[in-house]
Amino acid sequence: MALTIYGVALSRANRNLWLAEELGLAYTHRETDFRPIAADHSRTETFLAINPNGHVPAIDDDGLVVWESMAINLYLARKHGGALAPATLGEEAQILMWTFWAVTEVETDALTLLLHHEAPVTSKRRNAAAAKALDRLQAPFAVFDAHLSDHGHVVGTRFTVADINLAAVFEWVGAVPALLDGHRNVADWLAGCRSRPAYRKVQAMVRV
Numbered sequence: 001m002a003l004t005i006y007g008v009a010l011s012r013a014n015r016n017l018w019l020a021e022e023l024g025l026a027y028t029h030r031e032t033d034f035r036p037i038a039a040d041h042s043r044t045e046t047f048l049a050i051n052p053n054g055h056v057p058a059i060d061d062d063g064l065v066v067w068e069s070m071a072i073n074l075y076l077a078r079k080h081g082g083a084l085a086p087a088t089l090g091e092e093a094q095i096l097m098w099t100f101w102a103v104t105e106v107e108t109d110a111l112t113l114l115l116h117h118e119a120p121v122t123s124k125r126r127n128a129a130a131a132k133a134l135d136r137l138q139a140p141f142a143v144f145d146a147h148l149s150d151h152g153h154v155v156g157t158r159f160t161v162a163d164i165n166l167a168a169v170f171e172w173v174g175a176v177p178a179l180l181d182g183h184r185n186v187a188d189w190l191a192g193c194r195s196r197p198a199y200r201k202v203q204a205m206v207r208v
């Protein structure tokens with residue numbers, strides 16, 4: 001049984017490291033960087049043989065290679081079972097629904113806000129892009145906030161892989177007070193996710 005997770009904790013590999021820590025899995029962490037600042041980076045021939053897209057994360061699980069961070073989490077949760085995994089086909093449908101929703105309706109705009117916050121730009125075009133992203137995020141935030149007020153978690157009444165998948169995306173807007181202040185259920189849920197020991201352990205692995 002050998003699991004290798006490729007990708008620095010600063011990258012989307014953090015979702016997979018978080019899940020692996022929640023599950024208590026034994027794994028090797030290859031700190032493949034998405035920036036060509038280290039010998040182990042995502043455009044080397046060795047890594048391109050694992051993920052020809054040249055993106056992290058990826059995993060090698062006993063010879064099975066999987067890339068795409070959300071697919072990795074859904075796979076590992078299903079494989080190892082337990083409370084994080086779907087208990088029924090219906091739960092699986094909900095976990096897939098919310099995960100695809102986060103990737104298609106939230107992630108791009110959330111990343112725009114994160115990058116804008118980390119490196120504020122003076123160009124009018126970039127500021128307009130951030131303002132548009134903020135505007136577009138109001139609708140999915142309202143949807144998710146209403147869902148959380150009834151359910152408390154993404155799926156069912158417990159913490160699952162879906163909470164990890166969504167928190168990893170929603171936390172990118174953490175630096176934009178207007179969004180979280182206006183959606184208190186999302187803010188409280190996110191704070192709960194980020195207080196988990198497994199999340200904190202992965203945060204401690206981040207090197208900027």
Ligand SMILES: N[C@@H](CCC(=O)N[C@@H](CS)C(=O)NCC(=O)O)C(=O)O
Binds near residue numbers: 011057
């Ligand atoms: N949809 C992919 C996105 C992967 C991705 O873009 N990863 C970034 C790091 S978070 C990367 O490797 N960027 C390097 C590049 O674009 O050259 C996933 O979720 O795994």
